Amino acid sequence: SQQGEEDPQALSIQEGENATMNCSYKTSINNLQWYRQNSGRGLVHLILIRSNEREKHSGRLRVTLDTSKKSSSLLITASRAADTASYFCATDVLSNAGGTSYGKLTFGQGTILTVHP
Amino acid sequence: NAGVTQTPKFRVLKTGQSMTLLCAQDMNHEYMYWYRQDPGMGLRLIHYSVGEGTTAKGEVPDGYNVSRLKKQNFLLGLESAAPSQTSVYFCASSYKRVYNEQFFGPGTRLTVL
Numbered sequence: 001s002q003q004g005e006e007d008p009q010a011l012s013i014q015e016g017e018n019a020t021m022n023c024s025y026k027t028s029i030n031n032l033q034w035y036r037q038n039s040g041r042g043l044v045h046l047i048l049i050r051s052n053e054r055e056k057h058s059g060r061l062r063v064t065l066d067t068s069k070k071s072s073s074l075l076i077t078a079s080r081a082a083d084t085a086s087y088f089c090a091t092d093v094l095s096n097a098g099g100t101s102y103g104k105l106t107f108g109q110g111t112i113l114t115v116h117p
Numbered sequence: 118n119a120g121v122t123q124t125p126k127f128r129v130l131k132t133g134q135s136m137t138l139l140c141a142q143d144m145n146h147e148y149m150y151w152y153r154q155d156p157g158m159g160l161r162l163i164h165y166s167v168g169e170g171t172t173a174k175g176e177v178p179d180g181y182n183v184s185r186l187k188k189q190n191f192l193l194g195l196e197s198a199a200p201s202q203t204s205v206y207f208c209a210s211s212y213k214r215v216y217n218e219q220f221f222g223p224g225t226r227l228t229v230l
Binding site for chain 2: 030040042048092108
């Protein structure tokens with residue numbers, strides 16, 4: 001089963017509305033990252049939140065992390081048609097021994113966001 | 118800077134044929150990764166490298182080999198292609214191991230008939 005699972009699988013909203021995507025994971029992490037993928041393109045890094053952080057902002061993006069619930073959310077405020085893309089969470093999982101990071105990311109299945117003009 | 122580039126962009130193979138996908142980065146990154154992306158599966162790590170001359174297996178390494186002879190290049194080889202290897206392949210690189218934002222290439226769409 002996937003380490004990271006996103007919810008919803010697809011989200012359709014009007015321009016100007018806010019979009020919220022959620023990510024749940026199973027094992028302890030060093031950090032969690034969000035990426036965007038436009039159709040037919042590679043992934044682009046959006047934001048990274050460390051395990052000791054609870055909230056982070058970048059422009060119209062707001063990410064929260066709740067390590068007790070093993071979940072994260074990505075909020076895009078005042079969405080635009082150009083925000084139409086797939087959004088992926090990726091976790092940097094801690095090893096069982098010593099709590100160190102493997103330095104590898106495990107990606108969820110993604111949320112497809114469509115913003116209608 | 119070109120960032121991360123991948124060659125070729127598209128390829129069609131017949132079952133049993135071999136090919137090599139090339140990834141190049143001009144950011145002097147130590148870490149490089151190969152992923153495959155299939156519908157509904159997200160990205161899965163095939164192999165990765167923590168520096169020139171080193172490689173390691175990821176989540177789905179079977180049927181693939183890799184080499185990192187130069188720091189800027191990471192090659193992914195398919196020795197005997199199978200239809201199950203039809204996928205989109207992405208290469209990525211990062212500067213450091215921990216807290217590592219990854220930079221992705223544009224992808225290679227591979228179809229195995």
